[in-house]
Ligand code: GUN
């Protein structure tokens with residue numbers, strides 16, 4: 294594996310939850326295949342340009358000196374609706390079910406027009422990358438053509454993604470619904486077409502919108518397809534109290550919302566369920582047993598007034614947990630905003646229950662990187678900078694021309710990193726890499 298680039302300087306990543314490793318004087322070698330060949334901690338210049346250069350056969354000109362910048366892993370957004378980016382920052386005045394009807398279904402129905410789709414999809418992917426999101430789990434719409442178009446745009450731009458054609462065959466408006474047969478057929482065709490494109494970074498994901506908009510027949514068939522093709526699965530669960538009651542009334546014979554997905558073979562280690570706010574302990578036990586993952590979407594949950602998810606309950610059970618923007622239930626396409634709201638969410642639980650240990654920002658950073666990599670079943674490839682993984686990274690510049698925060702002489706590297714997490718934004722994102730390819 295020939296070296297293409299060596300990053301020299303400060304490198305920050307998570308190994309375990311609550312353990313952010315801040316490496317100064319590090320050197321990280323990226324191979325031509327895009328994977329990480331070596332990570333050397335605390336090495337002097339003469340070692341980098343001497344014995345290390347000799348061992349791995351690279352020249353001085355291949356070394357990138359980070360200077361005052363630092364390297365962190367790319368963020369992983371485990372739940373986002375690409376078409377809803379059109380509405381991000383608007384329509385924030387209604388709870389989930391009314392919000393879907395008034396704002397969300399109408400905008401998604403417009404993606405039957407490819408010209409409209411191209412405009413929004415180009416902008417959302419560019420925005421996500423600028424924010425340092427190197428992996429994203431996207432819901433598209435019910436439209437096959439537009440969903441493939443999103444996959445092509447993501448592929449061109451070089452992002453890593455799971456992209457789902459949304460399935461919904463009931464309880465949806467007349468202008469935005471499929472028949473059961475259409476939904477099954479276009480899902481199969483979508484997987485076939487996407488696989489033909491042969492981009493290993495862009496994968497299909499089975500996407501029943503949520504149980505209320507899918508008939509038993511559709512849910513059953515999607516479970517079969519997911520098993521046959523070995524694909525990931527994404528949906529929503531237990532986001533809003535009225536939604537939970539609705540599911541109970543539609544599936545009276547099943548024990549719980551979680552049981553609905555489990556019953557149709559849609560809850561396993563390849564599953565990502567967004568929100569999961571109002572799950573019972575028994576349902577969480579089922580998540581643990583099935584090894585299904587959860588996407589925590591606090592920006593959305595605060596904006597739509599859905600509730601505060603208890604991260605500690607999830608983490609205690611060893612359930613895989615990542616962060617999601619849930620654009621546009623969430624107004625922000627930045628995982629940094631989600632990190633901050635995950636802290637506020639946990640603090641709000643602590644306010645009422647002093648036995649709850651508030652989430653730390655280090656833990657939230659872990660969830661945004663390593664946690665997410667586990668949720669998407671790619672922890673052997675992404676999430677941090679351990680050798681053998683693929684190089685998905687952001688170069689952060691705390692001194693960029695219009696940085697939104699200031700650094701003072703007494704600030705340690707740890708302080709600067711924390712300032713970036715709390716006050717930083719895309720103005721500090723100098724460059725972004727996915728599998729070694731520079732995409733920003
Ligand atoms: N539940 C079903 N569809 C949606 C959606 O588009 N956004 C959110 N936040 N929840 C949903």
Ligand code: ZN
Pocket residue numbers: 372373374529567619622
């Ligand atoms: Zn969502």
